[in-house]
Amino acid sequence: MMEGIINLSNGVSYTGHWHGEKTECSGEMIFYTGMGNLLEFISDPAVKGKIVLATYPNILNCYIDQEKLESDDIQIAGLVIQQEYGEFSVSMKKWLTVFKEKCIPVMTGMDTRSIIKQLLKVGEVPITMKANVGDLISSAKQVKELSTSTYKTINSNGKTHVVLIDFFVKNSLIKWLIKSDYKITIVPAEVTAEKVKALKPDGIVFSGGTGNPSSYKNCYPEYREIAKEYPTMAFGLGHQILAEAFGAHVEKMKWGHRNFKHPIIHVESKEVYMSNQNHCYSVLEEGLEATGFIVSYQSIQDKSIEGLSHKIYPITTYQFHPDGKNPKLEKIIICAFSNQVKQAKGVNIYA
Known part of the structure; x- marks a missing residue:
């Protein structure tokens, strides 16, 4: 051995x-x-x-x-x-x-x-x-790039059309959106607001991914314009990117949240849920008020921000990920987004 x-x-x-x-x-x-x-x-x-x-x-x-x-x-x-x-x-x-x-x-x-x-x-x-040997014979695996550089449509017969901005999207997110009968157009992270508008979506989804959200800083003006124009939800890295694009501060955590049962609390209702998380950057509460975002979810363990909603625009972001294994929490997320899409279309929503 x-x-x-x-x-x-x-x-x-x-x-x-x-x-x-x-x-x-x-x-x-x-x-x-x-x-x-x-x-x-x-x-x-x-x-x-x-x-x-x-x-x-x-x-x-x-x-x-x-x-x-x-x-x-x-x-x-x-x-x-x-x-x-x-x-x-x-x-x-x-x-x-x-x-x-x-x-x-x-x-x-x-x-x-x-x-x-x-x-x-x-x-x-x-x-x-x-x-621990004298001569190493080869290099370890080099991981290839994951994001798309082309446009791709999935579930073309879905009743609601969303543009999914790809920062290295997880398969479970795509499956979750298909289950809710969304037509999905996956676009590169460097997409412009003009190109998104040409696709005539009903809403926007910022995917999760890997790395430092500041790597996408050059695209922030485009992301702000897109999010202001359409009902938008974001997950994981997408949550950090969108928050930072609106002026929030993001910092690297000493150690991240990496579990499929990380406890979070909904700030308004005080209900507790288990969430799927895998990240090492966190949005800071300091200076958040100036961005227009308010905290919707927090981590029970360290009080870090787990979700945001905007006071003016129909934008909701989540540090955690939907994976089809938490029906109650995921129903709340998808229903909120669906209502925002309907309202953007002029449909009256009744309680």
Whole structure:
């Protein structure tokens, strides 16, 4: 069994069992505390290029279901887990085969408790992860770009037409919109307001994605014009981008929210929901009033902003993601957007 080593940016190192080619990779290490939903998590565009520390000891003892992929491929750069080599199940062996085929290194037998304590001190930091051998024979997987550069229409017979601005959209968001009978036109992140208007949509959706929202700063004037013109909802990275486009401040969190059951509270009703989250940037409440946005949802754990609504324009944004697994919360979201679309068309809405 080959030995592998990871080096944190603060100089702390850990060794374990290396699985895969004799490679080396680097990336930001994040931790995932979920007991399931692994395939959804590691194929989520939000974890593109990350090295994932999974805290649940038997995380690979699960089936591989291609229907659960959130993108066309697994997006992580590496995986670190506690499971030992001698404990391999049939499903774990299949997982390791898949990772090897995709040139994604895996380290087992790791002291995940100790590593996560380090991450809680220093935050989600860049690390290196490599096989502890003399000569490395290849480079680890290079993750391809995920966003679209073309226009694509899905569910063309849907009764309501939305333009989906693609910042690396998740498959579950598309499925969720189709389930609500939306015709979806997916457009590139660099789309202009003029091109959106030419599509004559009923509403706009800003997708989630990966990276720093400020990377799209050059497009903010276009996004503001689009959002002011049409009923708009945004998720994940799209929520951060739209908030920042209107003047809000966004900062990188020490460690992100990465779970399928993150508790949030609706500020007005005080109702609590479990939400699907995978992000490391957060919209700040400081200076928010000047943007016209008010807080609609907050995290119960750290009081960070989980949702916004605009006082003037029909804009609602959410830090969490709809995935078809939280019917009550997702019905509230889709009904609010549907009512905004109807009102924009001049339809009277009655309580």
